[in-house]
Amino acid sequence: METRRLRMLVELSRLGSMRAVADMLGTTTSTVSQQIAALADDMGTALIEPHGRRVRLTPAGRRLAEHGVTILAAVEAARHDLAPGSEPNGTLRVAGFATAIRTHLLPVITTLSGSHPRLHVLVREHEPAEALQLLADDMADLALTYDYNLAPATEDPAVRATALWTARWGLGVPVEADVREGTTLEVFAQCAGHDWIVNSRNTADETVIRTLASMAGFTPRITHQADSLDLVQGMITAGLGVGLLPLGTVTFPAVRLLPLDTPDVELRAYAVARHGRLDWPPLALVTELLLQRSARERRRTSLAP
Structure with missing residues (x-):
């Protein structure tokens, strides 16, 4: 099973049309159709069926797409396991809301400039829905999001949300x-x-x-x-x-x-990352530093008169 074909099926289940999948992956609708047809041959069962002028996943296609989320995450985790060196370096792309960036992320970046000079954090200010979309489109590695206790966010099995502060x-x-x-x-x-x-x-x-x-x-x-x-x-x-x-x-x-x-x-703030990337050293380090800062802020607030 080619993971490229499997990813196209997973994205089709998420986006709903081959044109959207092609646009996201920078390819053509014909290529997407051919690759999903080849995947169906590999699996020995139909994965899509006509639905008006578009297509939809069959029950088998939906089930394979569910497996695909886990499979692709495991493949990505394996790549990170084989990455040389353990010291965090490279560029970490963070999308988050303004308060989280200003009061929590920027102090962490200041700390990293001295402790890990080879790690660079690219910051983009976005509201939660926008940040999560960037995460899904692989245009961000970490999303800083929030919800409210009276308006909880919908859970997404493709990502893990780490609670930071309230x-x-x-x-x-x-x-x-x-x-x-x-x-x-x-x-x-x-x-x-x-x-x-x-x-x-x-x-x-x-x-x-x-x-x-x-x-x-x-x-x-x-x-x-x-x-x-x-x-x-x-x-x-x-x-x-x-x-x-x-x-x-x-x-x-x-x-x-x-x-x-x-x-x-x-308000409840979270650090959100895709499964399969949680052990990537830059992502793990920044998430841990955000957790530590949140814990210090909670202690400081609880001790304030």
């Missing part, structure tokens, strides 16, 4: 707003008449807001979107609405940050 979030409101502290649902109910500001490149916080608003008995009027937390505060200052902000944030003078308790709103 952060409590609150609700930012204008200073002059008549909103008193209370439980999360009480705070939300008092803001039912306000416009709401959500992230422009990720839907997780909107899911959290809609979930809590529904529990509080209203439908939120979501009108504005902003990726930058500073811009969210600027919008709140301008009277454009209210929005989620991490507790501990240094707020603008015109912004008041209310804690959200019962239920809590908690």
Whole structure:
């Protein structure tokens, strides 16, 4: 069984069309079709069948694609096992959200510049869905992502997510707003008449807001979107609405940050990598350094008065 053919089948199961597979692999639709047909001959069973103007995987094709994820990961792991030398070197491509890069990854990179000068980290700022897509397309080696306890991410068997840290979030409101502290649902109910500001490149916080608003008995009027937390505060200052902000944030003078308790709103950060690459020395080292930094931050926070 040629792993190149198997990868085409796995990508077809993920992308849904031969054209998409061809575009991703830099080949032609005809080549993809021929290689999957050859794989079917190798296996002695049909792997695809017509579906309208396209094709879809047969039950056998779906099952082989499931095996293919594990097989390709094992092949990749074997390559890394045979790699000469043990000291991490080369280029590690990291895609992640701004807070993770600024507060956790950049200090790690500073440390690496002295301890491992032959290891270079290439940084790209992306929201979770974008970072995970880069990981799937092999355009990133490590994705720094997040979800919320009230909006958990969908599990993907092709990757492993390592939990890094958690952060409590609150609700930012204008200073002059008549909103008193209370439980999360009480705070939300008092803001039912306000416009709401959500992230422009990720839907997780909107899911959290809609979930809590529904529990509080209203439908939120979501009108504005902003990726930058500073811009969210600027919008709140301008009277454009209210929005989620991490507790501990240094707020603008015109912004008041209310804690959200019962239920809590908690962001959860992860380091995500594809199976088969977890033992690659640069990836393993950076992941471990991120874990160590997260642990130090947790201890520091727990000891703070």
